[in-house]
Each structure stands twice: as structure tokens, then as C-alpha cells.
Amino acid sequence: MRIAIVHEWLTTYAGSERVLEQLMILYPEADLFSVVDYLPEDRRGFILNKKVTTSFIQKLPFAKRIFRNYLPLMPLAVEQFDLSQYDLVVSSSHAVAKGIITGPSQLHISYVHSPIRYAWDLQHQYLNETGLNRGVKGWITRGILHNIRKWDYRTANGVDAFLANSAFIGRRIWKVYRREAQVIYPPVDVESFTYKEVKEDFYLTASRMVPYKKIDLIVEAFKQMPDKKLVVIGDGPDYDKIKALAGPNVSLLGYQSFEVLKDHMQRAQAFVFAAEEDFGITPVEAQACGTPVIAFGKGGALETIIGLESEQPTGVFFKEQTLESLVDAVNRFNRERTRISTRACRENAMRFSNERFRREIKEYINQRVVEFTSITM
Structure with a gap:
């Protein structure tokens, strides 16, 4: 069976790339396609150092630095991939990868991290955060997103089977495409996060500092709790703003190595997570260390963290992304701390292992191949 794997873009190793890595382990003979590929030579191991077929966007001016600005051209770009020689096509999509063109004798399975967030339900948040909610640029952007929504909906018909990375995203897929999706949680390298039972007297948050991660909310909340220590790991566009908000009980460490991050995750009283994520890998990593999580109760966190009612x-x-709600959650955590077992945290995290992901997705794909073959033969 000839297999193609289509990925959005290859520029770093993040959440969607972890899915790609496991797909490449399962199907090392597959050919790989991506809108652009700017991975450095020393970071290509997770794609088995494969040669990648890229789109025309790869060669456009300044694309390495501003490839996201070419979003209006990406639907056209993925439609130019000639996949006609493949029997099975697996797309890993959070923007346009699912829009590739396949024929009636080809099986297309799309693992969706999310329908295009900034074109659908998060459009207004995106426009506000980027300053594109007014003026001529704003109207041009709205027009572009309108056309992308039409294209995105139309191309859902070219997918034979949808996989979602959480039930939350499954509901978004149904809302946007009116298609059912099987949930297979993404892989988390829980084995690399060593369990530690004894905790120390500080809280931890770690993230890229961008608005939707709400690191500013966490820092301000702890500013109101001067008796509690908070350590913040990560950098990004909002770093200076967040640093200005920090009180003396908040330590900002900036970007740190994996070993430093893991060490803090192992020792923290709790990991604080205030974003609304489609899945959310870091709360699972924290639990793998035996560390409880204080999280905003919406999105994928509701599927990866077990609340006090259990x-x-x-x-x-906490129910709202407000100072009062987060401060109340920290205080509840302190009152109920003895109910939360570090072992229970570890056991819960193991549900999301790499091995589990490979097993589930291979079983699913094999089943769909058998069903599809019986129809097309």
C-alpha cells in the first residue's frame, strides 16, 4: 500500500509535530508533504530525515520568516500536491492540510488538531489580539477569512474519515463540518517525565507568552497571594508585559531547557494552567511527574484532568478566566490537597502515552482500510 502523509508546515517541533513523529514511526515508508519545510538539518530526526515535498510557497519572498502571511495562498498550495499515486493519505491538519485532493479510490483520513481556529469561532479574538478589528486591513482580513471558511467547509467533503484530538475538537468538527469524528488523544512523551512524590513550596506555570495562554492572569492572581510562590518558565512577545506585572513572590525564568522544566514540574506543589486549549500537553506532562494541575475548566483540560468531584x-x-476565580481555585487546592494523590496524577497521565497513540491509530486506520477496500474492490 502506497502511503502519503500531509502535514501543515515544518518549522519546529511542537504538538502537531509529535503526532507526525508517531505517524512516521508507524509508516516509515510513507512519503511526506508539507506547505513549507524549514527544519534545520539537526532537527529532522523526528521525520526520519526524509525528503519533504513542499509547495510553491516554499520559494516565495521572505517565506521562511513570514510564511504564515501567505495563508490566503495555502488552500491553492495544498491543492497542487499530486497524490494520485497513493492508496492511503493521512493528513495532520490544524489549518489547510485536510484540503488536499484525492480520488474515489483513495482513502483520506484526517487527524484534526482543530478546524482553522482563527477563521471560525476564534475569529473575533484573533482580530482583536492582532489589531485587525478595524480599518481597511481589518476588512481585507475579514474577507480573506470568509473565503477560507467557504473553502474549509467545502473540502471537508474530501475527507473519508475524521479523527479528533479530543472530544472538545470533535464537537468543533461537528459544528463546522457536520461530520462525526473518532477521538484519539494525541501522544504525550510521559515516559520522559519522571515521577516524584515529594513536593516543594512553590507553584509552576510554563508556556509561550502569548495572549491566549493567560500567563498575565496567573501572575496577577499570585500577586494577590503574596504568601504563595510562583515560578514562570517561558518567553514570547508578552514577556516584558508579564515581567512588569510580577510581584516579589513571582520568579520569571524565561526560556529554559527541558531538564530545567522537568525538574520544576517534579518539585512543584501544582501546575497552573489558565488557557483554553484544544487538548493541552503540558498539564499531562505535569501529571506524569505526579504534580496536580489547577486549570481553567474548559476545552481539552476537562478530558485530561480529573476534578475534585471524583x-x-x-x-x-476554575470556571472563569478571572482573578477571583483563579485565586479561589488555588485556595480550594490548598484545602483539598490531601485528597489528590501524586500516584493518581501519574496513572492518569499514562493514558496519553506514545505507545497508546500508536496502537489506537494503527488499529483505527487498519479497520478503515479493510472497510474501504471491501467497498472499492
Whole structure:
């Protein structure tokens, strides 16, 4: 069976690339396609150092630095990939990868990290955060996103089977495409996060500092709790703004190595997570260390963290992204801390291992191939 794997863009190693890495382990003979490929030579191991077929966007001016600005051209770009020689096409999509063209004798399975967030339900948030909610540029952007929505909906018909990375994204797929999606949680390298039972007297948050991660909310909340220490790991566009908000009980460490991050995750009283994520890998990594999570109770966190209503909780939820709600959650965590077992946290995290992902997705694809073959033969 000839297999093609289509990925959005190859510029770094993040959440969607972890899915790609496991797909490449399962199907090392597959050919790989991507809108652009700017991975440095020393970071290509997770794609088995394969040669990647890229689109015309790869050669456009300044694309390496501003390839996202070419979003209006990306639908056209992925449609130019000639996949006619492949029996099975697997797309890993959070923007345009699912829009590739396949024929009636080809099986196309799309693992969707999310429909294009900034074109659908998060459009207004995106426009506000980028300053594109007014003026001529704003109207041009709205027009572009309108056309992308039409294209995105139309191309859903070319997908034979949808996979979602969480039930939350499954609901978004249904809302946008009116298609059912099987949930297979993404892989988390839980084995690399060593369990530690004894915790120290500080809280931890770690993230790229961009608006939707709400690191500013966490820092301001702890500023109101001067008796509690917070360590913040990560950098990004909002770093200076967040640094200005920090009180003396908040330590900003900036970008740190994996070993430093893991060490802090192992020792923290709790990991604080205030974003609304489609899945959310870092809360799972924290639990793998035996560390409970204080999280905003929306999105994928509701599927990866077990709340206080359970007999074996692994964390505490807060209902609103407000200072009052987060401060209340930290205080509830302190009152209920003895109910949360570090072992329960570890066991919960193991549900999301790499091995589990490979097993589930291979079983699913094999089943769909058998069903599809019986129809097309």
C-alpha cells in the first residue's frame, strides 16, 4: 500500500509535530508533504530525515520568516500536491492540510488538531489580539477569512474519515463540518517525565507568552497571594508585559531547557494552567511527574484532568478566566490537597502515552482500510 502523509508546515517541533513523529514511526515508508519545510538539518530526526515535498510557497519572498502571511495562498498550495499515486493519505491538519485532493479510490483520513481556529469561532479574538478589528486591513482580513471558511467547509467533503484530538475538537468538527469524528488523544512523551512524590513550596506555570495562554492572569492572581510562590518558565512577545506585572513572590525564568522544566514540574506543589486549549500537553506532562494541575475548566483540560468531584482527583478547575476565580481555585487546592494523590496524577497521565497513540491509530486506520477496500474492490 502506497502511503502519503500531509502535514501543515515544518518549522519546529511542537504538538502537531509529535503526532507526525508517531505517524512516521508507524509508516516509515510513507512519503511526506508539507506547505513549507524549514527544519534545520539537526532537527529532522523526528521525520526520519526524509525528503519533504513542499509547495510553491516554499520559494516565495521572505517565506521562511513570514510564511504564515501567505495563508490566503495555502488552500491553492495544498491543492497542487499530486497524490494520485497513493492508496492511503493521512493528513495532520490544524489549518489547510485536510484540503488536499484525492480520488474515489483513495482513502483520506484526517487527524484534526482543530478546524482553522482563527477563521471560525476564534475569529473575533484573533482580530482583536492582532489589531485587525478595524480599518481597511481589518476588512481585507475579514474577507480573506470568509473565503477560507467557504473553502474549509467545502473540502471537508474530501475527507473519508475524521479523527479528533479530543472530544472538545470533535464537537468543533461537528459544528463546522457536520461530520462525526473518532477521538484519539494525541501522544504525550510521559515516559520522559519522571515521577516524584515529594513536593516543594512553590507553584509552576510554563508556556509561550502569548495572549491566549493567560500567563498575565496567573501572575496577577499570585500577586494577590503574596504568601504563595510562583515560578514562570517561558518567553514570547508578552514577556516584558508579564515581567512588569510580577510581584516579589513571582520568579520569571524565561526560556529554559527541558531538564530545567522537568525538574520544576517534579518539585512543584501544582501546575497552573489558565488557557483554553484544544487538548493541552503540558498539564499531562505535569501529571506524569505526579504534580496536580489547577486549570481553567474548559476545552481539552476537562478530558485530561480529573476534578475534585471524583474519588481520585488529579487537579482543581476554575470556571472563569478571572482573578477571583483563579485565586479561589488555588485556595480550594490548598484545602483539598490531601485528597489528590501524586500516584493518581501519574496513572492518569499514562493514558496519553506514545505507545497508546500508536496502537489506537494503527488499529483505527487498519479497520478503515479493510472497510474501504471491501467497498472499492
